[in-house]
Amino acid sequence: MTVLLEIKEVSAGYNGLKALFGVSIQVNAGEAVAVIGPNGAGKTTLLRVISRLVAATEGSLVMEGLSYADLPAHEILALGIAHVPEGRRLFPRLTVLENLRLGAYITSARGQYEDRLAFVYSLFPRLRDRASQLTGTMSGGEQQMCAIGRALMSKPKLLLLDEPSAGLAPVMVQSMFEMIRQIRDAGFTVLIVEQNIQQVLKLVDRAYLLEAGQIRRCGGAAELLQSSEIRQAYLGVS
Amino acid sequence: MMQIFDIFLLEAVINGLMLGGLLALLALGLNLIFGVIEVVWICYAELIMVSMYSIWWLFKVIGVPLPIAMTGGLVFGCVIGYALHRFIIRPVLSAEPINQLLVTGGVLFFLQAAATVVFGIEYKNIGVNLPSLNIGEISLSWSRIIGFIVSIAAIAATYLFLNRTFLGTAIRAISQDRQVMPLIGVNAEKIYLLTSAVGGAMAALAACLLVLQYDLHPAVGLTFGPILFVICVLGGLGNLIGGFIAAFILAQIISIGGYFLQGEWGYVIAFGFFIVAMFVRPQGLFKR
Amino acid sequence: MIKKIGWLLLVILGTLPLLGLGSYPMHLLIVALLWSYIYTSWSIMGRLGLVSFGHSAFIGVGAYSVVMMWNLFGWSPWVGALVGIAVSLVIAFLIGWPCFRFKIVGNYFAMVTLALSEIVRLVIVAMREQTGGSLGMTPKAAVAEGSSYSILALQFSNKIVWFYVVMGFWLLGLFIWHKVDRSMSRLALEAIAEDEEAASSIGINISRTKMAITLLSALMTCIGGILYAQYQLYVNPQTVASLTVSLQIVFGAIAGGMFVMLGPTVGALLLLFLSESLRIVLGSQSQGVDQLIYGALLILFIIYMPKGILGTLLARFDQKPVRVHTSPTS
Numbered sequence: 001m002t003v004l005l006e007i008k009e010v011s012a013g014y015n016g017l018k019a020l021f022g023v024s025i026q027v028n029a030g031e032a033v034a035v036i037g038p039n040g041a042g043k044t045t046l047l048r049v050i051s052r053l054v055a056a057t058e059g060s061l062v063m064e065g066l067s068y069a070d071l072p073a074h075e076i077l078a079l080g081i082a083h084v085p086e087g088r089r090l091f092p093r094l095t096v097l098e099n100l101r102l103g104a105y106i107t108s109a110r111g112q113y114e115d116r117l118a119f120v121y122s123l124f125p126r127l128r129d130r131a132s133q134l135t136g137t138m139s140g141g142e143q144q145m146c147a148i149g150r151a152l153m154s155k156p157k158l159l160l161l162d163e164p165s166a167g168l169a170p171v172m173v174q175s176m177f178e179m180i181r182q183i184r185d186a187g188f189t190v191l192i193v194e195q196n197i198q199q200v201l202k203l204v205d206r207a208y209l210l211e212a213g214q215i216r217r218c219g220g221a222a223e224l225l226q227s228s229e230i231r232q233a234y235l236g237v238s
Numbered sequence: 239m240m241q242i243f244d245i246f247l248l249e250a251v252i253n254g255l256m257l258g259g260l261l262a263l264l265a266l267g268l269n270l271i272f273g274v275i276e277v278v279w280i281c282y283a284e285l286i287m288v289s290m291y292s293i294w295w296l297f298k299v300i301g302v303p304l305p306i307a308m309t310g311g312l313v314f315g316c317v318i319g320y321a322l323h324r325f326i327i328r329p330v331l332s333a334e335p336i337n338q339l340l341v342t343g344g345v346l347f348f349l350q351a352a353a354t355v356v357f358g359i360e361y362k363n364i365g366v367n368l369p370s371l372n373i374g375e376i377s378l379s380w381s382r383i384i385g386f387i388v389s390i391a392a393i394a395a396t397y398l399f400l401n402r403t404f405l406g407t408a409i410r411a412i413s414q415d416r417q418v419m420p421l422i423g424v425n426a427e428k429i430y431l432l433t434s435a436v437g438g439a440m441a442a443l444a445a446c447l448l449v450l451q452y453d454l455h456p457a458v459g460l461t462f463g464p465i466l467f468v469i470c471v472l473g474g475l476g477n478l479i480g481g482f483i484a485a486f487i488l489a490q491i492i493s494i495g496g497y498f499l500q501g502e503w504g505y506v507i508a509f510g511f512f513i514v515a516m517f518v519r520p521q522g523l524f525k526r
Numbered sequence: 527m528i529k530k531i532g533w534l535l536l537v538i539l540g541t542l543p544l545l546g547l548g549s550y551p552m553h554l555l556i557v558a559l560l561w562s563y564i565y566t567s568w569s570i571m572g573r574l575g576l577v578s579f580g581h582s583a584f585i586g587v588g589a590y591s592v593v594m595m596w597n598l599f600g601w602s603p604w605v606g607a608l609v610g611i612a613v614s615l616v617i618a619f620l621i622g623w624p625c626f627r628f629k630i631v632g633n634y635f636a637m638v639t640l641a642l643s644e645i646v647r648l649v650i651v652a653m654r655e656q657t658g659g660s661l662g663m664t665p666k667a668a669v670a671e672g673s674s675y676s677i678l679a680l681q682f683s684n685k686i687v688w689f690y691v692v693m694g695f696w697l698l699g700l701f702i703w704h705k706v707d708r709s710m711s712r713l714a715l716e717a718i719a720e721d722e723e724a725a726s727s728i729g730i731n732i733s734r735t736k737m738a739i740t741l742l743s744a745l746m747t748c749i750g751g752i753l754y755a756q757y758q759l760y761v762n763p764q765t766v767a768s769l770t771v772s773l774q775i776v777f778g779a780i781a782g783g784m785f786v787m788l789g790p791t792v793g794a795l796l797l798l799f800l801s802e803s804l805r806i807v808l809g810s811q812s813q814g815v816d817q818l819i820y821g822a823l824l825i826l827f828i829i830y831m832p833k834g835i836l837g838t839l840l841a842r843f844d845q846k847p848v849r850v851h852t853s854p855t856s
Binding site for chain 3: 272280329335337350352465467475513
């Protein structure tokens with residue numbers, strides 16, 4: 001198991017308020033890892049620190065053995081880390097195709113643009129049907145597909161997914177996780193932040209429990225799903 | 239008599255069309271910069287003016303052939319656009335929008351004064367007189383025709399660039415969601431600098447066309463600046479298509495208004511039209 | 527302490543003309559006070575975020591109204607003033623109302639007002655039959671032989687009178703500035719400038735307030751134009767209704783500090799000082815050079831000293847948190 005991403009003792013915050021306190025996580029190649037926890041725990045902040053949108057005040061960020069804590073945010077994609085942010089954040093007045101095209105913006109990806117596009121279409125055939133539709137007019141589920149597709153255009157080594165099921169209708173949630181399973185099976189390494197603990201733990205290999213900016217537990221997904229603590233606190237089962 | 243009356247009105251309409259092309263090119267530059275960087279270059283017309291002077295200087299003072307002088311002007315425009323963003327706008331990007339307005343207002347002031355000090359206030363001309371095309375009773379100057387053709391070509395090229403290339407798509411994207419850009423690997427600052435250089439180049443292109451038609455004077459920016467702003471607001475600030483259409487509408491009003499009344503009144507009527515339009519639809523005639 | 531010094535300076539100022547200064551120094555004083563008054567009038571709007579790049583339009587309207595009404599119809603400038611004020615208010619309303627109804631204020635306002643003073647200038651030039659075009663106009667002399675003033679024609683040849691008139695308006699301008707500052711607490715005014723939504727949520731009727739202040743500023747500036755015309759007894763489009771003048775107003779108010787009552791006055795003095803020094807040093811070539819310096823200074827001020835000279839100085843002495851007009855991330 002090669003270590004892909006290693007975050008050690010990372011602390012970070014906004015506007016003088018600290019959100020993360022000495023967080024350490026690790027993602028190995030080929031794994032699907034989840035970060036779960038309540039609202040406001042700092043899960044989104046963690047992903048933003050990994051993709052350098054937010055600066056860490058302490059700790060180290062290492063990707064494939066390379067420390068990248070000083071890299072500017074726009075150079076992270078070239079490292080192989082693709083971040084699908086909370087709320088999809090597509091470009092509403094651009095078409096599906098244009099959004100996908102921008103996913104291959106970085107020079108290393110432009111050469112294989114056609115192949116990558118074919119791959120994304122094979123994963124998400126609906127996107128091919130809607131290629132010339134403005135993404136602002138699509139449903140939440142379709143937007144999420146497009147957002148993930150956009151991230152996949154750069155053939156990332158690590159895919160960060162921030163609350164992919166948020167705001168989706170229950171029917172869509174199922175197919176969303178199905179899609180993520182497909183992506184995982186296609187060989188991508190995924191780090192997923194989710195509030196839907198039930199579904200995500202069925203999908204991933206390992207998970208970290210983040211509460212109030214600190215890692216409280218980590219372990220195999222199945223084990224966590226069985227743990228009574230988790231079941232009581234988050235799944236409402238006694 | 240009616241026959242001649244109609245013909246000259248037609249001539250005014252055609253001249254208005256050609257003026258519209260030029261104004262549309264300028265509106266494109268201004269709207270592009272606002273769309274990408276969210277800053278209005280109040281001094282845009284002055285960039286045109288100094289580019290005109292650079293062409294004049296290269297051609298008349300240094301003695302370089304006109305095409306080379308114009309190329310020099312284009313390069314100059316690029317550099318000035320780039321420098322404007324890099325040294326003057328970037329420091330105030332994080333401050334309030336008013337400061338950005340004021341700083342470009344300062345540049346307007348500065349450039350006009352610089353031109354006055356360096357070149358003086360006498361009118362200058364590059365002395366190239368292109369012939370006129372005569373169709374029946376109508377006489378159209380070739381310099382305006384060329385100006386129109388080049389403007390439309392430049393606008394078309396920009397359209398293709400924005401829609402068919404990676405960079406162009408990124409430029410269109412940046413005004414829709416700025417914060418996501420790093421996640422796609424786009425360095426926003428580089429885009430700003432590039433767009434600024436392009437905006438400067440467009441101003442310089444307009445300068446190449448204008449220098450064939452008009453005399454040079456430090457205040458020549460005032461002929462275009464105000465009406466350009468009115469066009470952009472009418473079309474919706476940042477709306478490339480809206481600006482394009484508004485340019486032609488106002489150019490027609492100026493041309494026809496100037497035909498029926500005396501020259502300057504055309505501009506006044508255009509401004510009056512604008513005021514009325516603002517009451518009816520303050521966001522601009524077209525939605526974003 | 528500062529207040530006492532202020533009052534003392536005011537008294538000294540008031541007695542200056544009685545010292546028998548020469549004609550030219552008196553002229554400088556009058557011009558300094560007049561422009562201070564105009565800059566202060568501008569800054570009432572400026573500090574709300576309503577940066578007008580076309581304020582000289584109102585000067586032009588005021589100036590030309592009185593001269594034209596007098597020369598063409600024989601109407602006393604007292605009446606001409608009312609005409610000028612009415613026109614100014616109408617213009618201010620036309621420009622202001624659409625943009626205050628909808629929130630596109632800053633950029634829209636700057637661009638439209640920039641066009642405004644040029645349009646006014648164009649109109650003046652276009653009406654060359656009535657206005658003399660670019661050559662300007664002079665009000666017909668109403669001062670009879672041996673007499674030194676005519677109240678009906680609002681013409682006084684004695685500079686001392688003008689000094690007190692202008693000083694009176696200057697003080698009035700400061701008073702109005704002060705009242706506007708107080709009547710809506712400082713925080714409210716700046717809340718509007720910074721964040722309209724937040725301001726509206728605490729019950730301030732934004733549009734009405736902005737409109738009122740715009741009209742007030744236009745009115746005051748128009749009066750400045752009237753005073754200018756009657757004092758100089760000569761107007762031409764470039765000196766009263768051009769973009770250059772508009773920008774000088776902006777520069778002066780900013781350089782002095784538009785968030786402080788005496789800031790615009792300091793700015794006017796600065797400009798006057800600069801132009802006079804340059805005139806002495808460079809002679810006739812100083813025309814473009816002073817504007818070159820203004821432009822460069824405006825840029826530098828905005829980047830490095832957005833509060834202006836007086837504003838920055840006062841901030842040093844003032845312990846209370848003075849509004850810092852840069853964003854937290856800068």
